[in-house]
Amino acid sequence: MKYSYYPGCSLERNAIAYHRSAMAVAAPLGIELAEIQDWNCCGATEYFSVDLLPAYSLVARNLALAAQQANGDQVVAPCSACFLNLSKTDRYMADSPELARKINTALAAGGLHYDPGTVRVRHLLDVIVNDIGYDAVAAKVTKPLHGLQVAPYYGCLIVRPGYQGVFDDPEYPTSLDKLMRTLGAKVVDFPLKTHCCGGHMTQISQPTAYELIRRLLKNAADYDADVIVTLCPMCQLNLDAFQGEVNKYFKTDYHIPVLYFTQLMGLAFGISAKELGIGKEFVDARPALSKIGVEAPEPEAPRRRRRGKKELPMPSMPEEE
Amino acid sequence: MAGSATPARVATFLEEVIAATPGDPHLELCLQCGTCGGSCPSGPDMDHTPRQLFAMIAAGLKDEVLRSNTPWYCVSCYYCVARCPQEVHITDVMYTLKQMAIREGLYRESSAAEVPEFSETFIDLVENYGRSFELGLATRYTLRHHPLNVVKMAPMGLELLRKGRMDLTPKRIKGLDQLQAILAKARELGGAA
Ligand code: SF4
Ligand code: SF4
Numbered sequence: 034m035k036y037s038y039y040p041g042c043s044l045e046r047n048a049i050a051y052h053r054s055a056m057a058v059a060a061p062l063g064i065e066l067a068e069i070q071d072w073n074c075c076g077a078t079e080y081f082s083v084d085l086l087p088a089y090s091l092v093a094r095n096l097a098l099a100a101q102q103a104n105g106d107q108v109v110a111p112c113s114a115c116f117l118n119l120s121k122t123d124r125y126m127a128d129s130p131e132l133a134r135k136i137n138t139a140l141a142a143g144g145l146h147y148d149p150g151t152v153r154v155r156h157l158l159d160v161i162v163n164d165i166g167y168d169a170v171a172a173k174v175t176k177p178l179h180g181l182q183v184a185p186y187y188g189c190l191i192v193r194p195g196y197q198g199v200f201d202d203p204e205y206p207t208s209l210d211k212l213m214r215t216l217g218a219k220v221v222d223f224p225l226k227t228h229c230c231g232g233h234m235t236q237i238s239q240p241t242a243y244e245l246i247r248r249l250l251k252n253a254a255d256y257d258a259d260v261i262v263t264l265c266p267m268c269q270l271n272l273d274a275f276q277g278e279v280n281k282y283f284k285t286d287y288h289i290p291v292l293y294f295t296q297l298m299g300l301a302f303g304i305s306a307k308e309l310g311i312g313k314e315f316v317d318a319r320p321a322l323s324k325i326g327v328e329a330p331e332p333e334a335p336r337r338r339r340r341g342k343k344e345l346p347m348p349s350m351p352e353e354e
Numbered sequence: 355m356a357g358s359a360t361p362a363r364v365a366t367f368l369e370e371v372i373a374a375t376p377g378d379p380h381l382e383l384c385l386q387c388g389t390c391g392g393s394c395p396s397g398p399d400m401d402h403t404p405r406q407l408f409a410m411i412a413a414g415l416k417d418e419v420l421r422s423n424t425p426w427y428c429v430s431c432y433y434c435v436a437r438c439p440q441e442v443h444i445t446d447v448m449y450t451l452k453q454m455a456i457r458e459g460l461y462r463e464s465s466a467a468e469v470p471e472f473s474e475t476f477i478d479l480v481e482n483y484g485r486s487f488e489l490g491l492a493t494r495y496t497l498r499h500h501p502l503n504v505v506k507m508a509p510m511g512l513e514l515l516r517k518g519r520m521d522l523t524p525k526r527i528k529g530l531d532q533l534q535a536i537l538a539k540a541r542e543l544g545g546a547a
Contacts, residue, residue, distance in 0.1 A: 086545065229433070
């Protein structure tokens with residue numbers, strides 16, 4: 034099956050492991066993903082917080098570009114926030130002719146146009162469980178994940194509020210649970226499975242964000258999860274990269290690796306850990322994966338470019354260019 | 355409302371909020387049931403629960419509403435929206451209130467006064483590159499507003515770099531001129547609703 038693909042900014046870099054593992058499992062399942070040419074950022078929540086019409090127009094440029102390309106009637110977005118912004122913009126343009134007219138006036142300044150309803154935006158999980166199906170996934174499993182206890186974490190935006198229809202229960206979704214069982218994993222109870230990971234709150238109010246992250250880690254630990262599986266780059270970053278900070282803040286000692294669902298699919302399909310981007314997580318996944326006989330690579334060596342000793346390891350700022 | 359017979363009747367604050375929100379936000383249908391606040395992960399940190407805020411909007415308490423930190427603590431998780439019995443577009447109303455607070459300068463008086471700068475830093479990057487550069491964004495924002503935190507967050511930045519999860523410079527899209535023309539036009543057109 035052929036789709037357009039909207040990776041979003043996270044999958045280019047911080048969630049590169051999600052991108053790689055998505056590509057690695059798409060191929061054997063017969064999913065063809067063609068990246069939307071020259072897509073731009075979806076605006077996250079930040080753009081919408083400051084100026085609405087430019088924010089909607091920013092998102093609509095992506096819809097217009099998708100509509101121009103082959104198989105652009107279905108766009109797959111692996112990031113829940115991108116998925117939400119794209120589907121919401123299409124839906125609101127359909128609901129509000131006035132908004133659609135303004136957005137199209139803005140798009141026209143760049144020689145583009147978008148008719149609402151042209152593009153159906155799909156989350157990658159939806160495509161895998163509903164278009165491909167559990168049986169087809171099961172048929173590809175060569176190394177079942179027997180003995181691995183996973184906590185399936187959905188987060189907020191994948192089934193809420195469902196601007197182009199919901200594919201799973203908004204309060205207690207189960208599609209990821211079923212997918213993990215299909216891979217042979219044991220799914221543990223995870224009552225907080227749709228609770229918020231804190232989103233960008235880590236930048237705004239750390240105590241608030243850390244408390245939300247702590248609850249999720251505690252819930253997974255209470256049910257003896259070996260690993261938390263996610264389907265959103267923001268959730269992965271918050272639960273993984275901030276786990277150490279959260280431990281320091283609350284004097285806790287959680288060590289729960291946070292992997293993308295596509296990474297576990299890949300392992301069950303017999304794809305190498307390295308190809309799936311395993312090793313890029315902060316919380317070492319090797320002890321958990323050794324339970325299923327997977328030898329994950331050593332954490333990655335520093336790449337390119339030496340920096341001066343006094344220089345902080347920070348990216349260069351656009352202003353300095 | 356208000357039963358005013360003068361032709362130049364000024365819109366109530368409730369009407370103003372509704373008019374500035376794309377689509378039909380259903381705000382006038384709020385039952386004050388409190389489901390939204392009870393579902394909200396940020397509830398404990400908010401000056402007012404969403405329910406209280408909506409009562410204040412209906413009561414016309416514009417300045418108090420725009421000084422509240424509540425919209426800025428909304429993380430856009432859509433819990434409330436999924437549960438509201440009246441289908442109030444709560445998250446969208448929060449976006450509208452943020453914009454009004456910026457326009458009136460009142461956000462500076464809330465305890466979340468720095469949050470708009472975070473968003474603006476993000477927007478700057480998107481407008482100049484077409485893609486965001488989330489970790490660069492965090493760094494730039496931190497350098498500017500919480501310089502002391504840079505030292506605290508540096509180990510995480512280093513680790514992200516080491517794992518190839520952070521770019522040193524953002525990516526620039528090819529159609530940047532096109533994007534900038536679209537955004538400029540959108541800004542010129544003003545409100546979204
Ligand atoms: S859940 Fe809806 S109806 Fe109930 S208080 Fe909140 S906005 Fe009003
Ligand atoms: S969308 Fe905002 S107001 Fe609604 S529950 Fe989430 S954080 Fe609270």
